[in-house]
Amino acid sequence: MGERGFSDLLERVAEADALRAAVAAARQGQACGLLLEAPAGIGKTALLRAGAAAARQSGMTVLTARGGEFERAFAWGVARELFTHAFRDAAPSFDGAAALAAPLFSADAVPADDTQASFARIHGLYWLAVALAERAPLALVVDDLHWSDEPSLRFLAYLAVRLEGLPLLLLAATRPAAGEPHGHRQVFDALATAAPITLLHPAALSAAGSAALVRDAFDERAPDALCSACHEMTGGNPFLLRELAGDLRADAVEPTVAAAAAVRQMTPQIVSRSVLLRLAPLRPEASALAQAVAILGARADLRRASALAGIDMSTASALATALLRADILEDDLGLNFRHPIVRAVVLDELGRPERARLNAAAARLLYGDGVPAEEFASHLLAASANGDPWTVARLGEAAASARARGAPEIAAACLRRALDEPPAPADRGPLLLELGTLQAVLDPGAGHAELREALALAPGPDERQVATLALAHALTLSGAFADAAAVLDEDVADAQPDVVVARLAAVRWGVETQELRQLLVEGLRTRVAEQGEAVDPRLSAAFAVETAAAGRDRAAALTHARRALAHPELLTQSANVSLMPEVVSVLVFADHYDEGDTAITALQTIGRANGWPLTAAMAATVAAMSAYQRGAISDAAASAREALEAQDTIWLTTIALAFLLAALVERGEASTAQRELAARGLDHELPPIWPANVLLHHRARVHAALGDLDAAAADLRHNGELTAAWRVEDAGMMPWRSQLALVLATRGEHAAAQALAASELEAARRWGAPRAIGVALHAAGVAAARDGDLALLTEAVAVLDASDARLEHARALTELGALLRRRGERSAARERLGQALDLAHHCGGLAIAERARQELRIAGARPRRDALRGRDALTPSELRVARMAADGMTNRSIAQALFVTLRTVELHLTSSYAKLRIGSRTELADALIAAAS
Secondary structure (H helix, E strand, O other): OOOOOHHHOOOOHHHHHHHHHHHHHHHOOOOEEEEEEOOOOOOHHHHHHHHHHHHHHOOOEEEEEEOOHHHOOOOOHHHHHHHHHHHOOOOOOOOHHHHHHHHHHOOOOOOOOOOOHHHHHHHHHHHHHHHHHHHOOEEEEEEOHHHOOHHHHHHHHHHHOOOOOOOEEEEEEEOOOOOOOHHHHHHHHHHHOOOOEEEEOOOOOOHHHHHHHHHHHOOOOOOHHHHHHHHHHHOOOHHHHHHHHHHHHHOOOOOOHHHHHHHHOOOOOHHHHHHHHHHOOOOHHHHHHHHHHHHHHHHOOHHHHHHHHOOOHHHHHHHHHHHHHOOOEEOOOOOEEOOHHHHHHHHHOOOHHHHHHHHHHHHHHHHHOOOOHHHHHHHHHHOOOOOOHHHHHHHHHHHHHHHHOOOHHHHHHHHHHHHHOOOOHHHHHHHHHHHHHHHHHHOOOOOHHHHHHHHHHOOOHHHHHHHHHHHHHHHHHOOOHHHHHHHOOOOOOOOOHHHHHHHHHHHHOOHHHHHHHHHHHHHHHHHHHHHHHHOOHHHHHHHHHHHHHHOOOHHHHHHHHHHHHOOHHHHOOHHHOOHHHHHHHHHHHOOOHHHHHHHHHHHHHHHHHOOOHHHHHHHHHHHHHHHHHHOOHHHHHHHHHHHHHHOOOHHHHHHHHHHHHHHHHHOOOHHHHHHHHHHOOOOOOOOOOHHHHHHHHHHHHHHHHOOOHHHHHHHHHHHHHHHHHOOOOOOOOOOHHHHHHHHHHHOOOHHHHHHHHHHHHHHHHHHOOHHHHHHHHHHHHHHOHHHOOOHHHHHHHHHHHOOOOHHHHHHHHHHHHHHHHHOOOHHHHHHHHHHHHHHHHHHOOHHHHHHHHHHHHHOOOOOOOOOOOHHHHOOHHHHHHHHHHHOOOOHHHHHHHHOOOHHHHHHHHHHHHHHHOOOOHHHHHHHHHHHHO
């Protein structure tokens, strides 16, 4: 991108001022980016060049890239071009999260997890940009953004919202949307509407500006009438005006008023006429060479262009010089057209068949030069289908490379084109399998037809099993549980472990498949019993989950959960992405919190190290669940927020939101919880999926805290119906009866409340987890409290005192103290209520603490009123960052782990220091411990 100053630009004062201001702001770390959007010929490239020159003159490192019409299928092509320029002067800094981008710059990309690799590459590129910006202020300049490959565009959109605090400027130019794929347009819109991005629309020249340009480019004597005619003919487009001026010179037109009439009689196809007129005097081979250069694009050099045009090198050299003199090509490195419009004119002269032929020939030429298939895949996409095995093979290579580099949408495009070729019959099945699998990743409702055909074409049992698993997984993702189960119609006793796990996953969450689920579980129990300790870890995982859901044999569930968690590499494969969190949940609901937290930390490490936001969000969700069950309310809120910020899928975020609501209710912030529900449109009817049932349970607690007992009861009854439909019997996993009993007791429906609590207590004792038993005893005690019976509440306090469920212990102590106070035993009441107040406050359970405080006052005590301070005063996000900093993590490593910016981490820590009344990072650990003790 050549240097050009602002003084050379006509009627671009506003744009020049914006560019200067953007450069100055970026150097100061102020979030800033400019996107120029205008039709071809308006002068976007000239503005970019001027902006790049200004950035370079100010001391910024300037990296440039340009999209190409025949390079949109080159995964990460624009991003790789940008950063490859940086590597010429200094070695790449692939430290920390930046290492996630390293595969983009290696010759061989390691196969990646389709569901999360794309984000990992984007996250890595962002931190690579941060590392370069820390060396010196950085400007990333991208021209022809409309031709960018989609993965690179996703990176730029990701970067755009994370510019704050970085000495980094993003400059880009694009044409208005015209026929881009829907996904491409969505990403572009996200980039264009990012808060730090200013969208500029350079306008056509005014009549006065057009006159100035005409007089400069044609003849300074040109009269107003002629200048006005030129302006009308071109609409004030600077490039078209220059072309028209060139035509006038070439035709030896005199600069007179009479010439204005001649201009008005010209056709609007100014550029086409101009280009063709300049080509006409040249040898016929000149057009062929120009067309070859147009086809080859950024990979054009004289040797390749001459070969594609079928011209010897010496002739091609002379013709290139003639094209340069004719103002078709520009004097720049390589072979480049003076303007994309000129290139478009040259291409338009080619008929569709000839253009397709040249694209196919260009692909073979580049392949012969050793260029990887991914870099010429766009030529094959544009070539005509003719059943060529070579084309199918190259498209398959390009798809594999794109998939490995985390660009599934490009891989899918290559596979579709390979199927259109068409391939040999033996190759069709594998291509369909690849395409169907990718489409299911990109869209949970897609890929089914391709995978069914792949299954039908599978030549042997091994291929059939792979296709079967892929189809079942796609059907499960789309919610077609019965269809998925039917595809996996194999006896559990004989099936491979991955088939068993897939089939159970398919039937577990479909209400209509519960009978089949029970049959499969019985088969699994038999197989586990027969194989003993030799059972596959994935089967142990499935057995642990199903045993816990049934609410029976807690010891067996724990044994198999531990066996499974000893093999995290099997539980975190893309096909089993939810298996490890589910197994960790078994430990949590069995009250083995320390073991669960160890496994959660391992899962968090896997997610963060690989840049997998889904895995990290799953770990954070289970962490929120564990913290809530244990009674660490501030920690639960922090982890739930982390999950919600890291991933946005209804299956996961619904569960994370459920535990955020629970934590907010315990903190006395039920109104905030209600706003969280409303903001996500989840305050009305919920979708018929299990995660929504978890949310339903905790939404009822929000209603109850706000005093809407009818809404709470309705949600809990529906919660119970769905839990029964899914055959979940674990009272610790879904204690709906206890919660409903408390609501009914408050409404005075004591008989119904007692019956529900008794049923829950029976289920809890059957499972055997102390927390579940204590919660059920508490509900039963409240339901029986009108009779003044202390036995159930006393037992609840004793059971929970021996457990790690601290907040539930405080809740039971509060109810027992209140009952003692009503019985007139004030001294005993004050003792229990004082314990409850201290315990609840240390847990962050401010709602229970306030209830205990009120009861103490009635009992004649004068309890202190603790202000919201210390750890509990931190927002969930502040606490999360403060904990990580206290553990010794640097700001950079925290930002990389949480997928946020350095500036965000700095702001959270600054606020945390103020709230904890400390002055430095070294005091964080003690301050957090003191606040929690």
